[in-house]
Amino acid sequence: MRRTPSLADVAREAGVAPITASRVANGAENVDEATRSRVLDTMGRLGYRPNLAARALATGHFKSIGVLTSSMRSPGNMWTIGEIVTAAAERGYTVTLLPFELRGGETVVNAYDRLTHEGVDGAIVVAERRLDDDTSITLPPGVPVIFIDAGGGDEYTVIDSDQAGGARMATEHLLDLGHRTVHHIAGPRESYAAMRRLAAWRRVLEERGLRVPEAPIGDWRSTSGHEAVDALLADGATAIFAANDQMAFGVLQRLHELGIDVPGQVSVVGFDDVIDADASWPPLTTVRQAFDEVGRVAIADLLERIADHDRPTAGVVVPVQLIVRGSTAAPA
Amino acid sequence: MRRTPSLADVAREAGVAPITASRVANGAENVDEATRSRVLDTMGRLGYRPNLAARALATGHFKSIGVLTSSMRSPGNMWTIGEIVTAAAERGYTVTLLPFELRGGETVVNAYDRLTHEGVDGAIVVAERRLDDDTSITLPPGVPVIFIDAGGGDEYTVIDSDQAGGARMATEHLLDLGHRTVHHIAGPRESYAAMRRLAAWRRVLEERGLRVPEAPIGDWRSTSGHEAVDALLADGATAIFAANDQMAFGVLQRLHELGIDVPGQVSVVGFDDVIDADASWPPLTTVRQAFDEVGRVAIADLLERIADHDRPTAGVVVPVQLIVRGSTAAPA
DNA sequence: GGGTAGCATGGTTGCGCTACCATGCCCGGT
DNA sequence: ACCGGGCATGGTAGCGCAACCATGCTACCC
The missing domain is CATH 3.40.50.2300 (Response regulator)
Structure with missing residues (x-):
């Protein structure tokens, strides 16, 4: 008694050729209804389970x-x-x-x-x-x-x-609210996405002839947002665009610690719209990726x-x- | 010229038997160094890639x-x-x-x-x-x-x-701080984890002879934490233990909306220690799962x-x- | 110097499935 | 009644690899 029944076992038991059993297993059209149900029944009775390795070996693709x-x-x-x-x-x-x-x-x-x-x-x-x-x-x-x-x-x-488009929307949103410029906390240099967001943010400011503040580089984690805040405030920041939501959370936290009102005194925007972006305090304005x-x-x-x-x-x-x-x- | 070289191709090209090539591919010990390097070289030259389906078929396990x-x-x-x-x-x-x-x-x-x-x-x-x-x-x-x-x-x-142990620690932590009782926002009934946390919370209160408040059932999402707060406050809650961090975030957010100080007026505990639990305002006390x-x-x-x-x-x-x-x- | 242990290597076979082509049957058209 | 088309079914072969056992060789021991 072999460990696991094969298509050949099913075929023998059902009185059909292996190929027919194979057709049934793959839902091929050209099988008689009576034959199909007989094979199906046998499969169920024997507890047949198709072996994917064998299938992949025969077909050449793995699904x-x-x-x-x-x-x-x-x-x-x-x-x-x-x-x-x-x-x-x-x-x-x-x-x-x-x-x-x-x-x-x-x-x-x-x-x-x-x-x-x-x-x-x-x-x-x-x-x-x-x-x-x-x-x-x-x-x-x-x-x-x-x-x-x-x-x-x-x-x-x-x-x-659309990393660039998102960063542009975030930056323009803040500028349109009346901020004189927007400070950015960038993601790590190794990230293409971070670099695209950084470039788009800079581009918008340049297009409008605004001051382009120095952008600290974060590591995506909330702590790096937290740590960047003080320098940004010293630079007169009223609007902070963090390259992702987690860093934005860190920014919010630091601003709370400092007793700075958000958005009254400082506005914050994130990027991603991760699962709890709407549960922060205040609820985070952000760029939703689909x-x-x-x-x-x-x-x-x-x-x-x-x-x-x-x-x-x-x-x-x-x-x-x-x-x-x-x-x-x-x-x- | 076949699509992809097989072990047999490698063996033929290297002048060894297929089984020897197989041994090299599997890092077997008992192969002469010279033979091994010759086979390895041939594999590299031919661009040989082992076919996992064939291996799985032959060995019977898939790794x-x-x-x-x-x-x-x-x-x-x-x-x-x-x-x-x-x-x-x-x-x-x-x-x-x-x-x-x-x-x-x-x-x-x-x-x-x-x-x-x-x-x-x-x-x-x-x-x-x-x-x-x-x-x-x-x-x-x-x-x-x-x-x-x-x-x-x-x-x-x-x-x-240790769901029960964690819920117990969270509840006892709040009680030890001096709270008269602890309100709980439970996870969905279908979740074993949620039910264990709920039971352990209730157990602690009962052990200490404290009032067991009614526990609203949430769906793990922050919104259900948010929505539960008002009823809990009406019931005199000073300590809220949410069954997960996301609902705790929702609780924090609602408390902020109401202008209630955390932890001055109300304490909040979560469960999980998800990635940004330390980035909330205030930083969330929670139970860390390993x-x-x-x-x-x-x-x-x-x-x-x-x-x-x-x-x-x-x-x-x-x-x-x-x-x-x-x-x-x-x-x- | 004979025996043997230990190692490198090979031949054959089969894992379970499907591709390809052939076969046989039933049906309708003329 | 004969022929041809469409459909269900089967036979054979091979996908790429490793398991099993056998073989030949070297090296070492007493």
Whole structure:
């Protein structure tokens, strides 16, 4: 008695050829109803479970896509990944998570190496950090790859929210309220997204001929927002645009500590609209990224690329939306 | 010229038998150094990539574990999953994500069904919601399963943070500060964790012979914390223990709206210590769950169970820790 | 110097499934 | 009645890899 029944067992038991059982298992049309139900019944009775490895070996594709990610901690990343998983599942694909960095200190290259073994039909790189160009070269050929939130050069498809547009909206919102300028707390230099937001913020100020204050560089975490506040206030800040919500939370906290009224004395804007952005005090004005849309577009594009490897690469920019809440107002 | 080189190609090219190439690919010890490097060189030159499907078919195991999850949105869940992925990767295992609910409304049963196809060696169920008993019966036999944060009965291994202990610590902390009683905002009834926290909170009050206020039921989201506050205040609350951090954020926000000082007039405690719990205003006193430890223990236990299917089930309770910050103080 | 331990290597086989093509049946058209 | 088309079904083969056991070789021991 073998451990687990195979299609051959089912076929023998049901009195059909293995291929017919296979057709039933795959829901093929051209099977007689009586035969189908007999096979189905036998499968149930035997407790048949298709072996995906065998199927993948025979068909050459795995119905699985790999998601390479550097950080499972960042709320935005997790959100994106969740949406990718859902979108993939809807299309009958499974998602395998491949972490960039292990605690032992494995590198990006190793993650790619891992990818080459995984038996995935394609991959999505969700990297908040910029990848060095020479590591991206090590991507295994023949595996379609899509980048989210990272510069991948022209050779790969990059899908991302409209970072520049969002930063522009945030900055213009504050200026339109009457602030003389806007102070920015940037994300880390390694992040393409952070650099795009920084550049767009600067651009708006320059376009309007306004003073461009020095922008401290944060690490995305709330503490770096917290720590940046004092210097910004010393520089006369009345409007602070943080490159993500977490840093904005840190800013809010420091302003509360100092007894500074928000938005009465200082306005604050974040970026991302993470899950609790509306639960802060005051509720945070921020730029909402359509993470679900990003995930959907990424999956859709990747599946097309899997079907046609020679599809030309093309980036997609997903629109963002300014969500005005209670942390912004006209200057005193 | 075939699409992708196989071990046989490598072997032929390197002048060895396929099995020798296989040994090199698997890092077996008993291969001559010269032979090994020659094969390795050939692999590199040919761009050989091992086919995991073939390997899994031949060995019978996939080096992959499935994570079934109902929600990719909850910060706690995502944190746990992230740690599972990391812990699994350290042990050479890959994680495949299997969502419970698709947008179309697939059910838990379908997720299990999907699991049976996935070709995983074992599975971890990360369910903040309680599973109905009869659905759990549909778990495919022969696939070791571990539950996190969900009641699985005695037939399965359940690993979880010490929900009761954490709730007890939170409640006692507030009482020890001098509050006459503690009001609780519970999580949804379907959640085992929420029910354990609720029961432990009630227990502490009863032990001390204190009044047990009515506990509103929330949905984990900040809005339900926000909405619960007014009734609690009307009931004379001076100390509010929310069943998770998000609801605590909602509580803080409502208290701010009402101009009530925290912790001067009302103390607030959360649960989880999510990523920005220390960035709220005031910084949130909360119960820290060791999500990383939960993930590690789950993987360790699951791998042992994969190696020995007949291992007796045994639950593990992972300790939690009260993190006292600025949202709690003695009553006015 | 003979025996043997220990190591590197190879041949064969089968994991479970599906692709490809062939076959046989029933049906309607003329 | 004959022929051809459409449909259900089957036979055979192979996907890429590792398990099993056998073989040949070296080196070492007494």
